[in-house]
Amino acid sequence: MFWQGMSIVIDNKIILPGVNDVFLLLKNPTMSMIGMGSLVDNLTISLIRVLTGYTAAVLLAIPLGMLMGYSKTIFSLFHYFLGLFRPIPPLAWVPLMLAWFGVSSLAMFYPVQSGQIYIYLRNIQISMVVIIFIGAFFPILLSTIYGVQNVRKTLIESARTLGGNEFNIFTKILIPASAPSIVNGMRIGLGVAWMCLVSAEMLPGSISGVGYLIIHAYTVARTDVVIAGMISIGIVGVMLDSVFKSIEVKKFSWQSKYR
């Protein structure tokens, strides 16, 4: 209401478009706009990029975090090295990533230079995947380490006296006991990854994705597209988060009642 009121007062679509203009765009998400494909197309591309980098981060951060949480030797081995990289904002890596990887994409590794898959892979730039990876990696790693370090010692020791070997202790004690913390880290990591991506897409070298759509819409003075893009980023973010929320509620109800 305030928004609609303000847009009538301002009466300039470039500064503040009307609510109905934006909602028209959101209501027809498959409609192609400003020569860049539809909202859904761009969101899909962005999502694929995020999930690629995010999956890599999950696959690396969880095992490393488990080992670092469990063994003091491994912890001290990586702690300072990783501690140095952690405070660097993921976006600060962008220039370096562009210098290293340029616009090369995952299609580089695909044998055939044509077909649907090739086109998709062309859109997953290595530089962006790496930036998402960096953004998601640290929250997941830290919560995994924290989760494992905080497993009650008695649980591990009682498993040992019951005849459990190291492998048993990892799979039956450490993983389930630290799972709530790990999933929480994955949830934060996905949020960070999504934010990093959209920002990364706004930087030079990008030719698609919602972030790029917003920047491009800005340069052609389509503020309604900018706002529609922002809202859709928010909606997808909430949807991704709710996936994790439901896992937490379903699987880890024991945690809140645990003394």
Place this chain on the structure above:
Amino acid sequence: MNSTILNIEKLNKIFVTDKKQSVQALKDINLDVYNNDFVCILGPSGCGKSTLLRIVAGLENTYNGSVRHKNKPLLSSHQEIGMVFQEYSLLPWRTVISNVVLGLEFLGVRKKERIQTGMKYLSMVGLEKYAQSYPYELSGGMQQRVAIARSLANDPDMLLMDEPFGALDAHTRIILQKELLKIWNKNRKTVLFVTHSVDESIYLADRIIVMSSGPGQILEEISVEMERPRERSNPEYGRLTTKILEMLDIQGR
């Protein structure tokens, strides 16, 4: 006399603190535990009684001296020596029955058999109704009973208990002591029970090992000859209590 199941000779344990000071937790411990014995280790807090138990459980591996289980040196934890901890040690994400069968899972016992054995021990502690409950739905006393069932399900030949009833209220404690003796009567496992309660040790033990602190060493071994179930009103009970309290008191001064 029964055969020896556990033999400890010249056991010394030194802890090094964070400030690089060394503290002697155990000094020259010699102890023989016989099959089917109920032995209580009694002492003030900080006398190293828990450390002694942890060494026997294979949870502490740096010590001097010899610890032999059935004539073999004890190298690490194994399922023949079970342990019940003071704090709740059940896995909170597992139901009661799947907690009880944890050790059997480690041993690779098939699922059907696991559940059967697990239920047998769960009904031994009187909790078969709660098989599908979660630990947090149970009271502290019930949780400890589950922990006891879990240790027994592995069929160990020795059961170590580290102040298992320490966190319980006096009433629950007395009930569980009674139940423990009942279970022990059925199984006749060797039990090594750590406590700082004089009353508890006299009620339970065949033999009481009285320890002193700083450094932790064995003061005396006392045989309790009273018939079970023991009555706390028995004059012998009182005589023993006084004797042990005096012994500990001299130490405290």
